[in-house]
Amino acid sequence: MRSERPPALFVALAAVGVAFFVLPLVGLVSRASWQTALGDLTSPEALTALRLSLVVSLAATALALLLGVPLAWIYARVPFRGRDVIRALTTLPMILPPVVGGVALLFAFGRRGLVGQALDAMFGIRIPFTTAGAILAATFVAMPFLVLTVESGLRSMDRRYEDAARTLGAGRWLVFRRVTLPLIAPSVFAGAVLCWARALGEFGATITFAGNLPGTTQTLPLAVYIALETRPEVAIMLSLVLLGVSLFILIAMRDRYLRGV
Amino acid sequence: MLAARVALRLGTLDLDVTIDAAPGEIVAVLGPNGAGKSTFLRAVAGLVPLDRGRVEVDAVVLEDVALRIHLPPERRPIGVVFQDYLLFPHLSALENVAFGLRARGVAARDARVRAGSWLDRLGLSEHANARPGALSGGQAQKVALARALAIDPRVLLLDEPLAALDASARGSVRRDLKRHLASFAGVRIVITHDPLEALALADRLVILEGGRVIQTGSPAAVTQRPRSRYIADLVGVNLLRGTSAAGQVAVAGGASLQSADAVDGEVFAVIHPRAVALHRARPEGSPRNVWRGRTSALDYQGDRVRVGVEGEMPIIAEVTPAAVRELDLAEGGEIWVSVKATEITVYPA
Numbered sequence: 160m161r162s163e164r165p166p167a168l169f170v171a172l173a174a175v176g177v178a179f180f181v182l183p184l185v186g187l188v189s190r191a192s193w194q195t196a197l198g199d200l201t202s203p204e205a206l207t208a209l210r211l212s213l214v215v216s217l218a219a220t221a222l223a224l225l226l227g228v229p230l231a232w233i234y235a236r237v238p239f240r241g242r243d244v245i246r247a248l249t250t251l252p253m254i255l256p257p258v259v260g261g262v263a264l265l266f267a268f269g270r271r272g273l274v275g276q277a278l279d280a281m282f283g284i285r286i287p288f289t290t291a292g293a294i295l296a297a298t299f300v301a302m303p304f305l306v307l308t309v310e311s312g313l314r315s316m317d318r319r320y321e322d323a324a325r326t327l328g329a330g331r332w333l334v335f336r337r338v339t340l341p342l343i344a345p346s347v348f349a350g351a352v353l354c355w356a357r358a359l360g361e362f363g364a365t366i367t368f369a370g371n372l373p374g375t376t377q378t379l380p381l382a383v384y385i386a387l388e389t390r391p392e393v394a395i396m397l398s399l400v401l402l403g404v405s406l407f408i409l410i411a412m413r414d415r416y417l418r419g420v
Numbered sequence: 421m422l423a424a425r426v427a428l429r430l431g432t433l434d435l436d437v438t439i440d441a442a443p444g445e446i447v448a449v450l451g452p453n454g455a456g457k458s459t460f461l462r463a464v465a466g467l468v469p470l471d472r473g474r475v476e477v478d479a480v481v482l483e484d485v486a487l488r489i490h491l492p493p494e495r496r497p498i499g500v501v502f503q504d505y506l507l508f509p510h511l512s513a514l515e516n517v518a519f520g521l522r523a524r525g526v527a528a529r530d531a532r533v534r535a536g537s538w539l540d541r542l543g544l545s546e547h548a549n550a551r552p553g554a555l556s557g558g559q560a561q562k563v564a565l566a567r568a569l570a571i572d573p574r575v576l577l578l579d580e581p582l583a584a585l586d587a588s589a590r591g592s593v594r595r596d597l598k599r600h601l602a603s604f605a606g607v608r609i610v611i612t613h614d615p616l617e618a619l620a621l622a623d624r625l626v627i628l629e630g631g632r633v634i635q636t637g638s639p640a641a642v643t644q645r646p647r648s649r650y651i652a653d654l655v656g657v658n659l660l661r662g663t664s665a666a667g668q669v670a671v672a673g674g675a676s677l678q679s680a681d682a683v684d685g686e687v688f689a690v691i692h693p694r695a696v697a698l699h700r701a702r703p704e705g706s707p708r709n710v711w712r713g714r715t716s717a718l719d720y721q722g723d724r725v726r727v728g729v730e731g732e733m734p735i736i737a738e739v740t741p742a743a744v745r746e747l748d749l750a751e752g753g754e755i756w757v758s759v760k761a762t763e764i765t766v767y768p769a
Contacts, residue, residue, distance in 0.1 A: 319502060323506040326498065327494075
C-alpha cells in the first residue's frame, strides 16, 4: 500500500470519529465498581439473566443452523424465480428496527396472530412471553447473519470437489455431509458465531414479542436496561460482560473483520 | 470396453463426439482449449447430462437419451483423475483413497487397509497421513490415481493429469504415470492439450476441435498425416488443403503445387519446413514448385530459424542462422521459395 501524508482536516475528523467510539467504552469501564464486581455479577438477577441469555442465544443459534444452512444451500445452488425477493425478505431483519420485528412476530405468533391463534386453539401453545418466544425473537433477528455467511461460503467453494466425490460413489447426501460441509466449515462457524453474538445482544424484538419476565424472557440486554434504573453498578458489570464477549468474537474472527482489504 | 456418443450444447460449445475404446487401450483425447475435451469427460462420468447420445461400458448402458436412462455419477463404474487432482483438503491421503470404498459401503477398517495397500503400491505409504496440502504435485497425482483406482472401475478417465505440475517434475511423473496406467486393465482415456503427453501415454489419439473429432489414429499416423491446422502446428509442419488431379494440387487461394504422390480429389498436402528452400533470386534447375513471397517473421529456435513467407502461398521454412545471414533475410524482404515435388506428401482429405 502506498502511504500518503493525510490532510490535517482528515486527521482531525478521524480523531473525533475514533473518540466517538472509544469514549463510551472508557466511560463504562471508569464507572465500574470493581470492588463489588464479583458480588454484582453473582447477584441472583444477574445470574438468572446470564443463564437465560446463554440458553436463548444458543438455542437461537441451533435453530438458525438447522433452518439456515439448508436455506443458504438453496440460495447458493438452486436458481428459481423470485429467489432474490425471498432472499431480501429473509435478510430484512438485519436492517429492520428490531422493535418492528417484535411487533410483526406478535401478529404472526401472538395469541391473535396468524399462526399463534391456530397454535393456541389446536394445541394450547402460546409463544409470546415465554422463553420459546425469546428464542424465536432472537432467531428472527440473528439468522440472516448465518444464512448470508454460509451462502457466500457455498458460492466461493470449488464445486468440483463435489463432482470428485460423486464419481467416487457418494450420493448427494453423503457428498454434502463429508465434502461440502467440511469445506464450508469455516463459513458455517463464522456464521454461527455472528448469529450467536447478534442473538445475545437482542433487545427490541425480545421485549416487544416476549416481554421482560425475569427468568423467562429477561435476557442480559433487558436486565441491563432494567438494572440501570435500580442498580446501575449491576448494569455496568453486565454491560462489561457483553462488551467482553463482543470484543472476544471480534478478535477471534480478526481475519474476517479486522484486516483492511 | 467403452462406447460413447456424447452430444450436448453447453454455453458456446456444441459437442458431438463418438469415442469407442477397447479394453486395455489407452486413448488420448487431444485438442486445443475450448475444444470440449473436459466436457466430454464430465459427460461420460455422468456429471453433465447428454442432449443426445449414449454411453455404454462393458455392454452396460449408463446413459441413453432415447431410452431415458441416466445413471448418476456415483453409480457408474468410472474412475476419474481430475485436473488439479481435487484431493479433499480436509482428509489425509489415506482417507482420500478410502473415500470411494467407504461411499460404496466398505467397512471403515477394511477400507483403510485397502487404501493403505493402494498407497503402498504407488510408493506413498509414508505419506498416508499427510494432508493433500503437504504433498508435492507428483505425490498428489498418485494419490488421485490411487483414489480413482481403489473403487475398481472399468474405465479410468484422466483430465490433464500433468498440467498441474512444474515442467521440471513432468518428465518423471509422466514415466511413473505410464507405468501405473499400464497396470490397469480397463479402458484408459487421457484428456490433454499437450501433444507430448498424448504421444508418450497413448496407443491411439483422438483429435478434438470445436466439439468434433477431426482425426483419430495411432500417434504415428496422426503426426505424419495431420488433418487439421492444430495438429500441423503442433507437429510443426505446413499443412495445405486443395484439390489434386494428376499430381497437380490446386491450393485454396489460386496457387498450385506439383507433387510426386498421385492422389486425386480433395487432399491435404504436408510440407516439412526443412524441405522449403529459400533463394535471393529465382532458382534454376529441378524444383517443380517455385514462387515468390515476402518474409513475414523470423523465429529463432536454437540452431534453427523458422521463416514465415507470405505471398500467394504462405509457408514456413526452416533454415540455419548462417543461411539467414547469407540470404540477408529481413522481415518484409522479397524472397524466392522452392519445394521439390518429392517433398510434398499428399493424402486424401
